[in-house]
Amino acid sequence: MAERYSAKDLSVLEGLDAVRKRPGMYIGTTDSQGLMHCLWEILDNSVDEALAGACTRIVVTLHRDGSIEVADNGRGIPVDVEPKTGLTGVEVVLTKLHAGAKFGNASYNAAGGLHGVGSSVVNALSSRLDVEVDRDGVTHHMAFHQGHPGSYDDSDPTRPSPDSPFHRTRKNRPTPLDVLGKVGRRTTGTRIRYWADPEIFNETARFSYQQLIDRVRQTTFLVPGLTIVVIDEQIQETGDDSLDEMREVDSSDDPVTERDDGDVEDGGKTSPDDSDDDERPRSDDDADPRDSRTDAAPAAARTADHRRVETFQHTGGVRDFVDFLSTGEPVSDIWHISGRDTYREETQSVGSNGELTAQEVTRECGVDIAMRWTNGYDTTIRSFVNVVETPGGGMHVDGFLQAVARQVRKAVEANARRLKVNLRDSAVRVERDDILAGLVAVVTVRIAEPQFQGQTKDVLGTAPVRPIVSAITDQQFGEMIFGSRRGYKEQSARVLDKIVGEMHARIQARRTKEVTRRKNALESASMPSKLSDCQPGNDDIAELFIVEGDSALGTAKAARNSRFQALLPIRGKILNVQKASVSQMLSNKECSAIIQVVGAGSGPGFDIDQARYHKIIMMTDADVDGAHIRILLLTLFYRYMRGLIEDGRVYAAVPPLHRIALSGKRKGEFLYTYSDDELAGKLTDLRSRGIDFNDDIQRYKGLGEMDADQLADTTMDPRTRMLRRIRMEDARAASGVFDLLMGDNVPPRKQFIIDNADDFDRSNIDT
Template identity: 75%
Template sequence: MATTQNTYGAENLTVLEGLDAVRKRPGMYIGTTDTQGLMHCLWEIIDNSVDEALAGFCKHITVTLHRDGSVEVADDGRGIPVDVEPKTKLTGVEVVLTKLHAGAKFGNSSYDASGGLHGVGSSVVNALSSRLDVEVDRDGNTYHMSFHQGHPGVYTDADPEHPSPSSPFKKTRKNRPTELEIIGSVPKKRTGTRIRYWADPEIFNATAQFDYDQLIDRVRQTSFLVPGLTIRVIDENVPETGDASIDTFTETDVPEAQADHAEQVETQDEQAEKQWNAEDPAPLRDAEDERVLEDAEQPDASLVDAPSHRRVEEFCHTGGVEDFVDFLSHGNEISHIWRISGQGHYHEETQAVDDNGDLHAENIERTCDVDIAMRWTDGYDTTLRSFVNVVETPGGGMHVDGFLNAITKQIRKAVEDNARKLKVSLKDSKNRVDRDDILAGLVAVVTVRIAEPQFQGQTKDVLGTAPVKSVVSRLTDKQFSEMITGSKRGFKDQSMRVLEKIVGEMHARIQARKTKEVTRRKNALESASMPPKLSDCQPGNDDVAELFIVEGDSALGTAKAARNSSFQALLPIRGKILNVQKASLAQMLSNKECAAIIQVVGAGSAASFDISQARYNKIIMMTDADVDGAHIRTLLLTLFYRYMRPLIEEGHVYAAVPPLHRIALTGPRKGEYIYTYSDDELAGKLAQLDEQGIGYDADIQRYKGLGEMDADQLADTTMDPRTRMLRRIRMIEAQEANEIFSLLMGDEVPPRRQFIVDNANDFDRSKIDT
């Protein structure tokens, strides 16, 4: 019997021609054949249009999700070349769409910076499509060509207005060099490319589908990174509504009056262009964030026949990465948006293509354009987005490393220079700012534009071009140092607030380490480290344990008698706690009331907060039912929202609802009591009792505070789970409380003044506590 080795010969070798290798191993080119792979194909086509915008030749891109499952990407760039490429004797359209590693991005003449670099994007999408149609506007003509699974040919559609991949297809004949044909005419100055393709179900699995939300995020992101570029997304896959305007809006900040061209004498071509645009006008633009977009406002003729019920979203931003950072920011700002931009040069040895099409090593001077925007907020999450030629690099790379190294170096130096003002002891080696301290609350967008960047793999997750690191580091080091030291005009106050936040993060990290041993429930011996005012509950009931934060010492005695000590703990606070909206993290940690709450909860604070370590299942704010009590609850909510947010997000924070009045019944029902919680409820209840003929004591007791109740009353109305009323605090309520304090008690005076002016007429003098 022959062995495998003996039968192995040249006849066993398989040679895959053209794009067959892509269809055989699609994962090598698009990662997966599920939804992510499907979306990756779309990114490849969109990025080619964006590259035209980066080169300054494209102003509009339109992405259409058709009802038949196909996708179309249209742009007004230069259009794919239609002339014959000398080496292959094929038209430029066929070279781009059928040849791997072919295109205009390997030399330096057509694109200084681009997202598609490997020359495989369009051809890979073509190979993985059951059908692909391309139209190119150039030289006064519209050219058309079709492909089936990467092979050029001709489809015979029963209805040309509704092309289908299931229509009869005939491959290109051997005696015909190309199927590129002229199907119409356009004004000579009109150029552009339209690619429509149907993903091949033989390649993509049944779960693969276009993710509309992911598409919108990517398009919005691109509009930030290419200022002035208008990108429109049309989704025809929405239910029929009969209302052309429903689900149709746009996001733009381009002024309506902005003109694209100076006024000129009309030539014959310009007159033709004007007549063309009369039937197919360019999209109108205005400064509103959202508006209805009429179907008549079209950038090119490819959009005219879309159904009236389609969903349209349009994006255009002129502020670049500053607008992007503003969009990504959440919470209150610690600093304005800081911008770092500039240009650097480096040398790189690369394989260049000579006039004969041969590769040879060449040392080339590269230009690296850097554009960075950043801002610190009062939050603790880090939002850092990085891009190379508008392609996102989720894994970061050399540009991100250069940026972070530079700001870390300058911030440490600034902290040392301002140690006395920031109350940092340089003698203690532990008082050293870590990168995590700096990243807390940082929102930053880091972008670089370079020719022929080196990515790790076709998916381009990480930038590997090493010289970029030093370019970004040098620019950031110089410009950021002027900002963080306050030497640049207008940055002094901001830089100090940033340094205070970062130092506060450092102290919180150190404090979290020191208090780690008390993050879990302590036994009787260890409980001595807890605040002396804490009346803790018995251990062993962690899943039902409740912490009541009680307003004032006067109510504490009654609450002790009213509670169930097996699972209910009490922590009194002395009136209003610190307004953490205006205080720094260090000030908050040094405040006894705030520090006690954080210590008792036992899960840390800010970035080090770990909800799994919380010692109680419910945190209940128990304050008086008056204006002061509401004020204290708002202060507590602001503390929880800013420093222990997961407690609110997961529904562990509650407000006790103590009654405002007690009605003592008389007659046969003497000894019974009815509690009401507002003046309106009291009036309604009294009217109901009168109507039913039930007697009651006319001397209605009104509680001014929790301390006026006896233990039984407090237990029945506020503390006993069987009879009490609690209100769970939702995230939106905590966020509103935070915003109210930002407005009424924050550092910004003008918004507070405007609020007072706007609401002066609604002021009710009777509600003043006199």
């Protein structure tokens, strides 16, 4: 008989318990990504204050104890009582899901945090959270443990800890705000410090300082004039005088008593009068009445012993952002597109009685886009709604690309004779990929209550934004690409030349697609004559060795296992495809042979499922020239067969540099070393153990100096060899490295070599 199932088997999670039970629903994951997402939620709230014109400075402090504090000089979370719940605004914001000022139109016209769950979710997933609010001439304070309000008994108030005794407020009772001291009447701001709960985040969760810096930098690009300071107390560096202007909280000896139910009672504090405001220390900002708030900062940042401090502020907006993202030689200047328009949208409005009613409202959409073309081939498009990045794009990106493609095609048709484009050839048509090659763009829109797909806000779904962005881009970009706007004629000609060049290269690549397709055993006769292929039927284990030079090829033929190991020799250093066009690459014998032998195509048409080999192994000499050949090969794989690297199929063979012949009782045995340092250490070890060896130590100048047995044992036999897999964990960073090391711009490469010469680590080669 089945077990009885009744209402008593149902569970009802109240308040923030649902967040702790299913954190992935709110922050995506409980690893490093979720850990960083919590910080973005708190930081975005402060940035929203800046977007509203109420905040000029934000300070993010990474404390020694692992806690994080975000401070701003915005308006401060409301401290008065919210009528419906009977709780202060602070407690509502930090304990109630879907609560906040961003569901209406009055307080935030454009904001990043719109679901009303950000701060409360961070609170729920923190072992401790403290909030301080400067309003009405005093500093208000409230503390939380795993989302529940109450108070802590810290033995040292200057060093709060989540391990301190906690007194939870009685259930269904409001928690009064503590008053910590007085501030000036015009001083406002919010400081939130939280400790991520180890019970929630798994062991792999790690905080990324670089992600924080990248996020802060991009935010200051998107909010011109906003200053964001990042303080890392775990790294000692020189002090920063800019922090001397941080506000100081007036000390007070007035007693604060605690009632048995956990509520806190003010021990007789009086509100400061206007004379207190006049007597507070003034900063330079007070001279401007629009910026009368003093700078907010964590308490630890007000001491003279500052830690690592990085300050970010940009005034050029998205123009500066595109300039920062650009690599390589520019084909055009930075083109700027901006405008505004309105649209109608039906939304649910919260009435005075708390009920939702449908109404149609007029929204304003602000568009701000910067773009330029460079001589590279990669595309960099960063998109944002307000200040929230949308890596998945959405309606704003679709509208932008649609308009750019339409205007470029019109311009190509209008200039067909100069560009030598045959419009009667149906195959000759500019595709979006031709336009995107080398394009760097930042697309931003500012709208009220945007519709995102999910809490992580990866894609914008507000449909009316697309035609607005498209219309504004159509009009302004059209004037630029046709050269009718003053100063754009020469630039537009260069851009069109590049796009048409990409189109011709794509068409030529398509025509060679049959040559680069996968070859089976029956087609092996059409392969390059210098290929020594392996036996068919071993696709799951087949290996292609790209061998440097014909001399090494002879030895490798005798050393390989022809059942599954193929050999393709190359002559020295191949073409640097980072500097060459697609047509130049395809016309190069070595590059075209490699693409043909791999058999999976190249560029956008690359299909890893068609690859003839499971592993691609670069086998070059263990010297500087060998390393140079490997980087040239890697550049070819990265630019035109990137899927091989992403799938972990590209390897570098690791041949030895020395062979030590043992003597005495161990005569006939050999040891191999791979660097001079390893050789010295190995010889010292042999002497200390009393093992005899021949003083005539063989040093290999190249692969050709090995005999077949030696090459097989050290470099080719899967049972004894050592391979180094080429990895690519960050595609954007990898693209920057290839452009720096292999591109046309020499001065940055020279400076990189100078800056990193002292820290060179040979073990990092090919990793």
